Amino acid sequence: MLIGIPPLLGPQLLATLRAMGHGDEIAIVDGNYPAEEQAKRLIRTDGHPIIAVLDAVLSVLPVDDAVPQALFRASVKGDPALADPVHHEMEAICARRAPGHKVIALAGPDFYARVKAAHAIVATSEPRLYANIIIRKGVIYPPETKT
Numbered sequence: 001m002l003i004g005i006p007p008l009l010g011p012q013l014l015a016t017l018r019a020m021g022h023g024d025e026i027a028i029v030d031g032n033y034p035a036e037e038q039a040k041r042l043i044r045t046d047g048h049p050i051i052a053v054l055d056a057v058l059s060v061l062p063v064d065d066a067v068p069q070a071l072f073r074a075s076v077k078g079d080p081a082l083a084d085p086v087h088h089e090m091e092a093i094c095a096r097r098a099p100g101h102k103v104i105a106l107a108g109p110d111f112y113a114r115v116k117a118a119h120a121i122v123a124t125s126e127p128r129l130y131a132n133i134i135i136r137k138g139v140i141y142p143p144e145t146k147t
Contacts, residue, residue: 006056013043016062016120020137024119026061028053030053030131031124038112041120049124051089057122058097064138071103078108083089086131125135 001007005014020026028050029035035042045053064070071094076082083105091103106114114134115121124131 006059006080007144008045008048008052008056010045011120013045013057014060016041016043017137020119020139021062022027022066022127023064024115025114025134025136026057026120026122027115027118027132027134028122028124029115030128032129032131033068033115033121033123035121035123038116039123040088040118040120043120043122045124047125049142050086050124050131050133052098052126053094053124054090055093055121057135059092062138063094063098063101064136065100066138067136069102069104070099070136070138071101072106072111072134073103074130075107078131080105080107083086084106084118084128084130086126087127090131090133098111101143 030050070146073087075088076084094103
């Protein structure tokens, strides 16, 4: 256990988040996603739903502000115009943890391709379908120095 670090963030996930560089992407996926097959690096968070994992990750990971889009979600049946309740929950967490960043819905093939290219995949036990999100890592700016 660490002070200020959500206990859901285990050693492997913390190490992966810390090792990621600016512009690297991490996918957090539901229990039905073929994570084992697609991951360059796979981190399992068995027993945890996606919203709790997303909230914990965004509590320590800066979201990229150097690009116009840095948060991406899966879409219902591949249609970006459709959203399920889990997508609204994701958007609420992102609005609280990464204000000013819009969550962009991607069509199925575009989303899958982006996940395959991600630095890592975090597999949750989320039972809801299409409950998948990608986060592009930003930077932590140094404190202003006095001259």
